[in-house]
Amino acid sequence: xxxxxxxxxxxxxxxxxxxxxxxxxxxxxxxxxxxxxxxxxxxxxxxxxxxxxxxxxxxxxxxxxxxxxxxxxxxxxxxxxxxxxxxxxxxxxxxxxxxxxxxxxxxxxxxxxxx
Amino acid sequence: xxxxxxxxxxxxxxxxxxxxxxxxxxxxxxxxxxxxxxxxxxxxxxxxxxxxxxxxxxxxxxxxxxxxxxxxxxxxxxxxxxxxxxxxxxxxxxxxxxxxxxxxxxxxxxx
Numbered sequence: 079x080x081x082x083x084x085x086x087x088x089x090x091x092x093x094x095x096x097x098x099x100x101x102x103x104x105x106x107x108x109x110x111x112x113x114x115x116x117x118x119x120x121x122x123x124x125x126x127x128x129x130x131x132x133x134x135x136x137x138x139x140x141x142x143x144x145x146x147x148x149x150x151x152x153x154x155x156x157x158x159x160x161x162x163x164x165x166x167x168x169x170x171x172x173x174x175x176x177x178x179x180x181x182x183x184x185x186x187x188x189x190x191x192x193x
Numbered sequence: 194x195x196x197x198x199x200x201x202x203x204x205x206x207x208x209x210x211x212x213x214x215x216x217x218x219x220x221x222x223x224x225x226x227x228x229x230x231x232x233x234x235x236x237x238x239x240x241x242x243x244x245x246x247x248x249x250x251x252x253x254x255x256x257x258x259x260x261x262x263x264x265x266x267x268x269x270x271x272x273x274x275x276x277x278x279x280x281x282x283x284x285x286x287x288x289x290x291x292x293x294x295x296x297x298x299x300x301x302x303x304x
Contacts, residue, residue, distance in 0.1 A: 082236070120197065120282065120294030121237075136291060168236060176286050177224050179244055184236035 080104055081129065082185035084169050090191045091159040097176040099188050101169030109172045110152040111182065112136075121168065127152055128175075134158040159192045166190070195220045195287040197243040199295035205302050208275060214268040214298050216283035221261045228257050228268050231280040231297065240281075241268070273302045 080137060085100045103110065108129050111141040113121040113136075121138030142164060143155040152171075153188040164188050206212050216226070225244045227238040241250045241257040243266070249258040256269040259285045270277055282297040 105218045118202070118296055120284070121292070122294070123291050126291075170237075175290065176227075176292060177290050179225055179240045179242055181227075181242065182292070184235070184238070186236045 082169055082171055082183050084167075084185035084188050086188060087186065088143045088189050091156075092160065093159060093192060096155070096157050097158050097159070097190075099156070099167055099169075099190075101154070101185060102150050103152075103169075103171040103183070104150065105171060105183065106149060107173050107174070108140065108149070108169035109174060109176075109180075109182075110146065111170040111172075112142070112152070112154045114129065114163075114170045115168060115187075116165050124154065124167075130140070155189065156190075161192050164190060164192045195223075195285065196301040197283060197285055197292045197293050197295040199281075199283060199298050201298060202283055202296065203299040203301070204275060207225060208273060210268065210273050211271050214270070214281050214300070216266040216268070218264045218266075218285050218293075220287065221264055222287070223251055223261065224290075226259055226264075226266050226285045227292070228255075229282045229284065231282060232271060235299075237282065270300075275302045276302050278302045290294075 095165040111126045125144040127133045169185040172180045172182045174180045228240045243259040254271040259271045280297040284292040284294045
């Protein structure tokens with residue numbers, strides 16, 4: 079049981095390039111999330127999904143896209159990378175809604191630098 | 194708009210001491226509050242979750258309390274150990290069903 083896995087661990091992008099951050103969970107969780115964490119700041123929700131085929135925007139969705147074709151995978155797409163997207167990105171999953179007290183499990187993060 | 198604040202940003206204490214980490218939030222209409230631990234280069238690990246109807250939760254040497262009316266939570270760590278060194282974050286599930294996070298307190302336990 080690997081939990082939540084993210085690839086890559088590190089990436090340097092040039093301004094204007096695109097990339098996809100991969101996230102996979104093997105816990106059969108319905109809910110999945112993408113967060114970003116800037117230095118010295120709390121996490122901010124980018125997008126989330128409550129099940130395959132369903133996604134919704136979080137607090138900071140601009141410049142990102144997601145898809146959820148399977149229960150296991152929730153990739154995050156960056157189009158036209160900008161320096162403001164330099165951050166650490168965390169993927170998380172939970173069986174059901176945090177509202178009801180279900181714990182979120184986090185991946186190890188992807189450190190992205192855009193120069 | 195819900196805001197979560199953690200003070201201090203960093204804390205250094207000798208091994209063996211009991212300590213308290215603080216978390217405050219501006220809107221008392223929360224569903225629950227969670228404390229997480231973040232180790233460098235690793236993901237976050239959930240430590241304790243307190244539902245809005247509860248006053249405290251305990252796990253081993255950790256005890257978290259919640260006072261919704263005053264917008265405060267504390268995480269008490271008993272008999273601190275060097276392995277407790279990490280960044281501790283709190284997050285509240287607010288009215289829009291999303292987690293709102295504090296910036297964390299970086300804790301260093303000196304041997």
